Amino acid sequence: MPQAVAGPEIERLIQLLARMPGLGPRSARRAALQLIKKRDTLLGPLADAMRVAAERIVVCHACGNVDTSDPCTICRDAARDPSTLVVVEDVSDLWALERSGAVQARYHVLGGVLSALDGVRPEHLNIASLVERASDPAVKEIILALNATVDGQTTAHYVTESIRRLDLKVTRLAHGVPVGGELDYLDEGTLMAAIRSRTAF
Amino acid sequence: MPQAVAGPEIERLIQLLARMPGLGPRSARRAALQLIKKRDTLLGPLADAMRVAAERIVVCHACGNVDTSDPCTICRDAARDPSTLVVVEDVSDLWALERSGAVQARYHVLGGVLSALDGVRPEHLNIASLVERASDPAVKEIILALNATVDGQTTAHYVTESIRRLDLKVTRLAHGVPVGGELDYLDEGTLMAAIRSRTAF
Numbered sequence: 022m023p024q025a026v027a028g029p030e031i032e033r034l035i036q037l038l039a040r041m042p043g044l045g046p047r048s049a050r051r052a053a054l055q056l057i058k059k060r061d062t063l064l065g066p067l068a069d070a071m072r073v074a075a076e077r078i079v080v081c082h083a084c085g086n087v088d089t090s091d092p093c094t095i096c097r098d099a100a101r102d103p104s105t106l107v108v109v110e111d112v113s114d115l116w117a118l119e120r121s122g123a124v125q126a127r128y129h130v131l132g133g134v135l136s137a138l139d140g141v142r143p144e145h146l147n148i149a150s151l152v153e154r155a156s157d158p159a160v161k162e163i164i165l166a167l168n169a170t171v172d173g174q175t176t177a178h179y180v181t182e183s184i185r186r187l188d189l190k191v192t193r194l195a196h197g198v199p200v201g202g203e204l205d206y207l208d209e210g211t212l213m214a215a216i217r218s219r220t221a222f
Numbered sequence: 223m224p225q226a227v228a229g230p231e232i233e234r235l236i237q238l239l240a241r242m243p244g245l246g247p248r249s250a251r252r253a254a255l256q257l258i259k260k261r262d263t264l265l266g267p268l269a270d271a272m273r274v275a276a277e278r279i280v281v282c283h284a285c286g287n288v289d290t291s292d293p294c295t296i297c298r299d300a301a302r303d304p305s306t307l308v309v310v311e312d313v314s315d316l317w318a319l320e321r322s323g324a325v326q327a328r329y330h331v332l333g334g335v336l337s338a339l340d341g342v343r344p345e346h347l348n349i350a351s352l353v354e355r356a357s358d359p360a361v362k363e364i365i366l367a368l369n370a371t372v373d374g375q376t377t378a379h380y381v382t383e384s385i386r387r388l389d390l391k392v393t394r395l396a397h398g399v400p401v402g403g404e405l406d407y408l409d410e411g412t413l414m415a416a417i418r419s420r421t422a423f
Contacts, residue, residue: 027317028290030278034271040264042256043249053275054314055243057288060276063241068272070235071257075266077231078258087258089229113255116228 031057083154085130085147087112095119095127102126104161106154108180110134110168118166126164129154134167134176146176148183155184162190169196232258284355286331286348288313296320296328303327305362307355309381311335311369319367327365330355335368335377347377349384356385363391370397 027035031053039049056064080086081093088094095101095115105126109115115128131146155163163184167173181191196214198207207215228236232254240250257265281287282294289295296302296316306327310316316329332347356364364385368374382392397415399408408416 027288028279028295030271030274030290031288034268034275037264037268037271041253041268043245043253048244050317051314052242052244054288054312054317056272057275057279060279063238064272065276067235067238067242068269068276070231070238071265071269071272073231074235074254074258075261075269078229078261087228087232087255089231094229111255113252116251116255 084128085112085132086115086128100125103159105164106151106160106162107164107166108151109166110173110176114166114168124164131167131176131180134170134172135179136172143179143183148180151180152183152187155187155189160189162192165191165193167193169194285329286313286333287316287329301326304360306365307352307361307363308365308367309352310367311374311377315367315369325365332368332377332381335371335373336380337373344380344384349381352381353384353388356388356390361390363393366392366394368394370395 034056035046035049035053038044038052039046041049044052056067077089078087079089079091081088081091081096083092083096086093086095090097102125105124107115107118107124107126107128108131109118109128110131110133112130115130118124118128129147129151131148131151133141133146135141135143135146154160163180165177165180167177177193184191195218196211197218198204198211198215204212235257236247236250236254239245239253240247242250245253257268278290279288280290280292282289282292282297284293284297287294287296291298303326306325308316308319308325308327308329309332310319310329311332311334313331316331319325319329330348330352332349332352334342334347336342336344336347355361364381366378366381368378378394385392396419397412398419399405399412399416405413
C-alpha cells in the first residue's frame with residue numbers, strides 16, 4: 022500500500038478506485054484528483070448513479086441479465102423472437118450482441134464457462150435453468166454465442182449434450198475474418214476456418 | 223454515443239464512468255459490470271466514498287492542496303520546515319513528492335503552468351498568493367518542483383522573476399538519470415544534463 026499522502030477520505034476513495042477494473046494504484050490517484058476537481062459535474066453525479074445502481078439493479082431470474090426490473094427489459098420485450106435463445110457466457114457478451122443489433126431474441130447468461138483449471142463445474146453455471154427454458158415448446162433454436170476459446174468451446178459441447186434430447190436446432194457463431202480485419206494479423210486457425218467456410222462471391 | 227443496451231440507470235452509470243480519466247466507453251461498460259457484480263463490496267462503498275469526498279473535500283486557501291480541512295493537514299503540520307516552500311504545478315505533484323518523503327516542507331500549488339498555446343496567463347495561476355507567502359520573513363528558500371517541460375520551465379522563470387526582489391534562495395529539481403533507469407532509453411537532453419552535473423564517486 023502506498024504511503025497515505027492525503028486525508029483518510031481521499032485515501033479511501035483512491036483505494037476503492039484502485040479496485041476498479043482498468044485502474045491501478047497510480048491511475049486511481051489520478052482519477053481521484055480529476056473527480057475532486059470535477060466535484061459538481063462528475064464526482065457528485067457519479068456517486069448518485071452508483072448509489073442508484075447499488076440499490077436498484079437486480080439479476081433477471083429468467084436469463085441472468087442485470088437490470089432494474091426482474092424479468093429484465095429484454096425478457097419482457099414482446100417483440101423478441103420467442104423461438105430462439107442466445108446462450109452467452111457473461112452479461113458483457115449480451116451487451117455486445119445487443120449493441121450489434123444482430124439478433125432480436127432472448128438470452129441466457131451462463132455466468133461463466135466450464136474450466137477444469139479454475140474448478141468451474143456445470144453446477145456452477147446456469148445450465149439447469151437453460152435446459153428448463155429450452156424445454157418450452159416455443160423454443161426451436163439455441164444459438165451458442167460463446168467465446169472461441171478452449172473453455173468456451175468445451176462449454177458449448179457440454180450445453181449441446183445437455184439439451185440433445187430436446188431435439189432443437191443448435192447453432193454456433195461463424196468463424197472467419199473480422200470485418201475490417203487484415204489477413205496478415207490473423208492467426209492460422211482463423212484463416213483456416215475462413216477458407217473452409219468460404220462463401221460464393 | 224453507443225446504443226443503449228441496458229436500463230437507463232446502468233446507461234447513466236456507464237456514461238459517467240466513461241468520463242473518468244483512464245476509462246473509455248468500452249472499459250466503462252466493463253467497469254460498470256464489475257461494479258454491479260461486486261455491488262456490496264465495491265459499488266456501494268465506492269458510492270459512499272464519492273459522496274463523502276464530494277461533500278467534505280475543500281481546497282486549502284493557503285497552498286491549494288485538497289483536503290477535508292482548510293488549512294490542509296500539511297499546512298497545519300507544525301513539524302514542517304517553515305523556511306521552505308515547494309512550488310508544484312498540480313496536487314498530483316504534491317502527492318508524488320509526499321510519497322517520496324523527500325522534503326518536509328510546505329507546498330504551493332500553482333494550479334497549472336503558463337502556456338501561450340492554451341492561453342494560460344500568470345493571473346490564471348496562484349502566483350500572486352505565492353509572492354505573498356514568500357514575503358513572510360520566515361521563508362528562506364523556494365524549491366521549484368515543476369515539470370521539466372517547456373511550459374514548466376517557462377513558468378519556473380516567471381516565478382523566479384516574480385519573487386526576485388524578495389532575495390530568497392531559489393532552487394529547482396536536479397536533472398539526471400532516473401534511479402533504476404537505463405541509459406539506452408534516455409533522451410540526449412537528460413544524458414547531457416547528467417554528464418554536466420556529474421558528482422564525485
